[in-house]
Amino acid sequence: MKNVLPRKEVPELLVDTVNGMTWNLRDQQPKNFTLVVFYRGLHCPVCKSYLEELNSKIERFRDKGVNVICISSNTGSLAEKTATKWDIEKLTIGFDFSIENARKWDLYISEGINEKEPERFFEPGLFLIKPDNTLYAASIQSMPFARPKFDELLKSITFILNEKYPARGEA
Template structure:
C-alpha cells in the first residue's frame, strides 16, 4: 500500500471516530490556513538552502555543512510525535533508508519538538536517521514553512493529552507545514514538496526518483 493510501485510511478512520467538535475545529483551522498560505512563498528549487545548526535527539549539534560533507540530503519537516500522519511518513522513509544510503543521500527529519521528544520519536519508530529539533520553528520560518495554529486548537490538544509546552518548550502552537526538500551536495535545493493539507505527504518512491535525477 502506498504511503498516501495509508494516510487516507487513517484520515477516514479519524473522521469516523473523533468527536465532531474536534474534527470541526481541526478542519476549520486547516481550511483557513490553506486559504491564505501560498506554497510558492516557500523555498523553491534553485535556491540555496540556509545554513543551520540544530540539536539531534541525543543532544549533538548538527549543521548543514556537516551533513553536506557526506553528499546530498533529503529533509523531511514534520509536526510532532502526536501526529499519526507524520509517524506514518517517518516509518515509510525508514523503510526506504537503505535505498537512500545506496544513492549516497542522508535522510534527515526536522520538527520543532525538543530533543528529548525527538529521542522518544526515534525510539518508538526505530528510526535510524537523524531527527533534529528546530525549536521555535526558526528554520521552518526561514523556509516559508510555518503554520501558526489558532488558539482554537488548544482544546483539541488538551483533549488528546498533548502537553504543548512540555513537548515544544513554548506555548505558541506553531508547527511546520509538512514538507520534503532535496538539497544537493553544493547546498542547492533541487526538488520540493510542500502541502498545507497535513494528510498528504511525498511518496518515498518519488523522492528516490528525484535523487536519481541529480
C-alpha cells in the same frame, strides 16, 4: 516572496539531534543530495507512519548518495520519546527547530487545535538539497496529508542522476 528557490542557496540549517550531536547542513558532504524532512512532531500519527516508512527505505537513499535528516519543533524530551516510541532507529532526528527558522524555509505554521498538539508547530516539508547547499526540489504542505511518496522519490533521484536533469521552478 519565497525564501527557498531551486538553484539558490537554502537558509542555514543547524539543529540538535537526539543522538547528542549538532547537525549542520553546511557540514554535510553527500555524494548527491541531502534530504531534509520537516515533520509536525510526536503528536502526529501521519508523521509516525511517514517516518517509519522512510526508516524502512533509508539504505536505498544512502545507496543513491543521499544523506537524510528529519526535523521537528518538538522539545528534546518529545524528540527522545519520538525516537523510542516510533520505529525510526535508523533516522537522524533533529529537534527544537524554531518557528522563526521554519518561516525561513517557507513552512506553513499551525496553531494547536486540541490538548495533544503543541501551541504552535510547522507543517510538513521535504527538501532535496544539492551538495553545494542549493535547493534541487521542495514539497511544502499546509496539512499533514498528501506527502511525497518515498518510492517515487527514489525513482526520481535515479532519473535525475542518470539524465543530469536540472532543478526546475527557479524563474
